[in-house]
Amino acid sequence: MNLYKNANAPIADRIDDLMSRMTLEEKIGQMIQLPAKEGIVEENYIDRIYDWHIGSFLHCTGKAAEEIQRMAEKSRLGIPVIFGIDAIHGHCFEDKGTVFPSQLSLSCSWDRQIVKEMARVTAKEVRACGIHWTFSPVLCIGRDARWGRVDETFGEDPWLIGELACAAIEGYQGDSLDSEDSILACAKHFAGYGEATGGRDSFEADVSKRKMLSIFLPPFEKAVKKAKVASLMTGYQSNNGLPATSDSWLLREITKKQWGFKGFIVTDWDNVGSLYKKQKVARDLKDAARQGIVGGNDMMMSTDSFFENALQLVQEGTVSEDLIEDSVRRVLKIKFEMGLFDDKRHIPTDRQSEVLGRPEHWDVALDASRESMTLLTNNGVLPLQDMKNKKILLTGSNGDDVIAQLGDWSFGSMQAGHANETYHREDTVTLRDGLKKTSEKYGFDFEYIKGADVLDNGFDETDLVKKRAKNSDYIIVCVGDTIAQHGEGHDRSDLSLTGKQQKLLEVAKASGKKLIVVYIASKPLAISWVKENADAIICCFNPGAKGGTAITEVLLGELNPSGKLTISFPYSAGQIPVFYNKYTGWHSDNEDGKERYIDLPEEPVFSFGEGISYSRFSYSDLKVLTSSIKKGENPQFEVTITNISDVDGTEIAQLYINDVVSTMTTPCMNLKGFHRVDLKAGMSKTVQFTVDWDELAIIDADLKKIVERGEFEVWVGPSSIREKCLKSSFWY
Ligand code: NOJ
Numbered sequence: 219m220n221l222y223k224n225a226n227a228p229i230a231d232r233i234d235d236l237m238s239r240m241t242l243e244e245k246i247g248q249m250i251q252l253p254a255k256e257g258i259v260e261e262n263y264i265d266r267i268y269d270w271h272i273g274s275f276l277h278c279t280g281k282a283a284e285e286i287q288r289m290a291e292k293s294r295l296g297i298p299v300i301f302g303i304d305a306i307h308g309h310c311f312e313d314k315g316t317v318f319p320s321q322l323s324l325s326c327s328w329d330r331q332i333v334k335e336m337a338r339v340t341a342k343e344v345r346a347c348g349i350h351w352t353f354s355p356v357l358c359i360g361r362d363a364r365w366g367r368v369d370e371t372f373g374e375d376p377w378l379i380g381e382l383a384c385a386a387i388e389g390y391q392g393d394s395l396d397s398e399d400s401i402l403a404c405a406k407h408f409a410g411y412g413e414a415t416g417g418r419d420s421f422e423a424d425v426s427k428r429k430m431l432s433i434f435l436p437p438f439e440k441a442v443k444k445a446k447v448a449s450l451m452t453g454y455q456s457n458n459g460l461p462a463t464s465d466s467w468l469l470r471e472i473t474k475k476q477w478g479f480k481g482f483i484v485t486d487w488d489n490v491g492s493l494y495k496k497q498k499v500a501r502d503l504k505d506a507a508r509q510g511i512v513g514g515n516d517m518m519m520s521t522d523s524f525f526e527n528a529l530q531l532v533q534e535g536t537v538s539e540d541l542i543e544d545s546v547r548r549v550l551k552i553k554f555e556m557g558l559f560d561d562k563r564h565i566p567t568d569r570q571s572e573v574l575g576r577p578e579h580w581d582v583a584l585d586a587s588r589e590s591m592t593l594l595t596n597n598g599v600l601p602l603q604d605m606k607n608k609k610i611l612l613t614g615s616n617g618d619d620v621i622a623q624l625g626d627w628s629f630g631s632m633q634a635g636h637a638n639e640t641y642h643r644e645d646t647v648t649l650r651d652g653l654k655k656t657s658e659k660y661g662f663d664f665e666y667i668k669g670a671d672v673l674d675n676g677f678d679e680t681d682l683v684k685k686r687a688k689n690s691d692y693i694i695v696c697v698g699d700t701i702a703q704h705g706e707g708h709d710r711s712d713l714s715l716t717g718k719q720q721k722l723l724e725v726a727k728a729s730g731k732k733l734i735v736v737y738i739a740s741k742p743l744a745i746s747w748v749k750e751n752a753d754a755i756i757c758c759f760n761p762g763a764k765g766g767t768a769i770t771e772v773l774l775g776e777l778n779p780s781g782k783l784t785i786s787f788p789y790s791a792g793q794i795p796v797f798y799n800k801y802t803g804w805h806s807d808n809e810d811g812k813e814r815y816i817d818l819p820e821e822p823v824f825s826f827g828e829g830i831s832y833s834r835f836s837y838s839d840l841k842v843l844t845s846s847i848k849k850g851e852n853p854q855f856e857v858t859i860t861n862i863s864d865v866d867g868t869e870i871a872q873l874y875i876n877d878v879v880s881t882m883t884t885p886c887m888n889l890k891g892f893h894r895v896d897l898k899a900g901m902s903k904t905v906q907f908t909v910d911w912d913e914l915a916i917i918d919a920d921l922k923k924i925v926e927r928g929e930f931e932v933w934v935g936p937s938s939i940r941e942k943c944l945k946s947s948f949w950y
Contacts, residue, residue, distance in 0.1 A: 266522075
């Protein structure tokens with residue numbers, strides 16, 4: 219038997235043996251990933267499994283994946299294919315997959331454990347379908363709500379993104395890649411993609427090396443070093459004039475050399491082709507292939523010109539075969555580690571139906587929805603009490619719209635191409651379903667009127683709402699956006715509520731009845747009117763298939779919400795960027811001395827970290843346990859949190875640090891720690907924070923990471939709003 223086929227031999231030896239048998243063509247094939255759609259390999263690619271020795275396919279699942287795997291097994295060396303898919307918030311391309319809240323929604327839980335559980339469930343479902351790899355999580359920084367993909371991020375803070383991303387990666391990859399419950403994670407989009415100018419998807423990003431090292435790379439570094447992420451995906455965009463795809467400083471110097479990354483880097487969709495077709499940094503497709511390889515990408519997604527061009531480049535000596543070999547070794551290593559050459563090559567046929575959408579998976583999804591619920595305001599109207607014989611009027615299309623609720627990358631999205639009516643209706647609980655189901659138990663009367671559509675299609679039932687409002691006690695207006703208004707290539711210049719949603723809100727308000735707003739959207743929209751006029755606001759973003767149950771529980775007090783925002787809400791698109799870790803020094807000549815536009819308040823409508831609950835908490839006794847630290851020492855703090863209400867609850871306590879004077883301008887404060895603290899009514903808890911020494915560092919003018927001497931301020935409290943935090947300081 220050939221050594222590479224011997225499951226008991228060390229992986230390094232198996233790779234050497236296999237590499238010694240591979241032709242150049244076979245090696246290049248391992249660097250290619252092509253699409254297979256709707257379960258079938260696109261026609262012209264089918265023969266390519268043999269001609270081009272394709273190493274990977276994306277977007278096919280189940281039976282089709284298994285068919286391709288069997289074809290690959292019959293090839294000369296029988297190298298298994300690795301399949302990738304966008305299982306972004308659950309295995310949402312599979313009809314029976316479990317659908318979780320969007321990444322943005324789930325991030326509001328600030329709960330590493332639930333993020334990890336979401337990823338474990340997804341890994342089980344994905345692997346059961348013969349797929350080995352999800353293109354998740356997204357580590358882009360969501361600072362521009364105009365961008366169509368804000369819903370895919372963990373919000374605006376690099377530190378929190380790194381923490382939650384590690385939890386997701388650990389969940390996907392499990393303890394061992396050859397487990398039937400593990401898949402590869404892919405940290406994307408590497409790096410700076412969310413920073414595209416003007417929120418224009420894939421557009422030029424003005425990210426210098428210093429900014430890259432200070433803000434955009436830290437979450438990825440954590441994913442590589444701490445969570446050992448198996449793969450990275452290069453973004454579509456250019457940073458500082460250089461496409462991420464051809465940025466060897468980023469891919470080779472920083473990632474592979476300095477961080478010691480041992481996994482492989484895949485490009486985004488036809489990034490290599492784009493170097494020539496769109497970004498115009500390559501003379502032709504051959505030059506583009508050269509840049510892709512030399513830049514440091516190991517696998518090229520959906521660039522079908524790559525095979526011939528890469529072959530020629532090596533044959534004519536333009537590209538060294540060593541570079542190809544390094545990439546191929548990385549890809550093969552993962553295939554060996556996953557057991558794909560051995561007993562994990564094929565999936566047992568019945569596994570898929572056994573694993574997809576198990577009741578216990580849906581239980582995790584419901585818990586995830588519950589933890590994502592974020593109460594933004596409440597003047598006492600919630601939780602609803604003494605509901606017997608009361609009347610609730612629910613209105614707004616998002617109160618009963620599966621696709622708006624599930625969001626992107628879930629069947630109905632343009633990515634998966636299903637129609638609203640056909641999708642996951644029976645597994646999804648909309649708010650309308652949730653309230654209807656509960657009305658009998660509580661004895662309230664319930665009516666749903668669509669009222670207004672989120673789309674600008676003229677749909678207007680506000681007169682009817684006005685009429686019915688008279689007989690209601692509570693009006694719940696569900697506002698937000700829907701799939702046509704976000705996603706790849708769907709950026710917005712205006713963040714106002716669309717359709718007749720504002721009119722609907724005003725009609726509801728004018729009725730004089732209690733107005734509760736439920737916010738189901740992919741991103742923060744301009745909702746300052748809602749803040750001023752609603753009696754309560756529940757923010758859900760895209761809360762997943764079980765969202766309606768979780769919202770209903772919050773409304774009726776069965777669930778005490780604990781989420782906190784991970785992204786700020788702007789007053790208008792004109793206020794963007796508006797994030798809490800801002801810089802100071804804006805020459806804005808306002809009478810109040812605040813750094814702001816003359817026509818807007820300084821702060822956003824809602825700030826990062828905000829969120830209340832049915833409990834009330836107080837903070838006391840902030841202690842710096844290390845008032846003066848030495849080089850390499852981790853500063854430590856403690857604080858006491860008390861539940862001063864008579865309702866049990868959970869508080870997310872946040873710690874922020876500021877390097878008071880530094881040689882470079884730095885953000886006014888940065889999140890460096892948090893605790894989710896469960897507190898029974900009337901109880902107190904003292905919690906400790908330890909901040910890694912490294913987290914105090916800045917990137918200096920020479921691009922060196924350095925902790926500078928001097929004073930550091932620390933804030934601990936319920937959000938990034940400084941006035942609500944306790945403050946102290948320490949010295950290095
Ligand atoms: C394009 C997207 O930018 C990326 O996030 C996704 O993983 C790939 N296409 C594959 O679908």
